Amino acid sequence: MSDQSRGVLYLLAAAFCWSLGGLLIKLVDLDPIGLAGARSGIAAVMIGLYLWHRFNLHSGNPLEKNRRSVSVGPKERKSLILGTIAYAGTVTFFVVATKQTTAANAILLQYTAPIWVAVLSPLLLHEPTSRVDWIAVLVAFGGMSLFFLDDVSTTARTGDLLAITAGIFFAFCIMALRKGRNGSGMKMVFYGNILTALICSPLLIGESLPVQDIAPLLLLGIAQLGLGYIFFTKGIAHVTAVKGALIPVLEPILNPLWVGLAISEFPSAWSVVGGLIVLGAVTGRGLWYARKKG
Secondary structure (H helix, E strand, O other), X not given: OOHHHHHHHHHHHHHHHHHOHHHHHHHOOOOHHHHHHHHHHHXXXXXXHHHHXXXXXXXXXXXXXXXXXXXXXXXXXHHHHHHHHHHHHHHHHHHHHHHHOOHHHHHHHHOOHHHHHHHHHHHHOOOOOOHHHHHHHHHHHHHHHHHXXXXXOHHHHHHHHHHHHHHHHHHHHHHHHHHOOOOHHHHHHHXXXXXXXXXXXXXXXXXXXXXXXXXXXXXXXXXXXXXXHHHHHHHHOOOOHHHHHHHHHXXXXXXXXXXXXXXXXXXXXXXXXXXXXXXXXXXXXXXXHHHHHO
């Protein structure tokens, strides 16, 4: 099998793992913020073991390699700190949003992150926003507005706003990665999960975990977050920019599909239309830049 084919399979596996988030979060009956902490704690262990294995493999000095796998140089420290905080905000707000609104709304509104990057880059990265960026921004904002045409409860509306907040935090993750050096992405995910676990897990004190929720919780940490990011890291380096932009789009498509099939939760017509517009704007922008690089 070629490296390109292997990379595609890894990205497909990553998209599948990530897409399980909506359903698994719905299945676990815990405080949403505490759940975010527990999920990240499990994921941190999973990713930590992966980093230890990757950097110790074929090493004559395992302890030194292990130290280097999570060490931070002075040049990347600032961007890594920003990325770690932004990642913690992303995963926390996403879990709470998924609990309060439909899984479809949560993932599709979080998926607006690249649009927020286009808006914020001139201010924070001093990168110009192109005409294509502004077209994508206007189209995506138009799609986002359709989510708010439904007559829903205050809780669901709050969930929609939290999902947008998760997208903004994820935009800061993307910008932090641009400022950091190659290889800092997995460190950001590792430290971000540790930070989330430390801040959010204490809310689980006094709560009991039903036996039937143990398996979904473990899957959230091990497969959905842990393996998802590991597969993505292993795959993205071996595919074309176009495939790298297209394949992850499967996540916001599959996420509400699993939820609908398993627990019969379906988005409204306005959310479907708005979601398709957002996906089209984000994917179109990504493909334009991918072809420009290629």
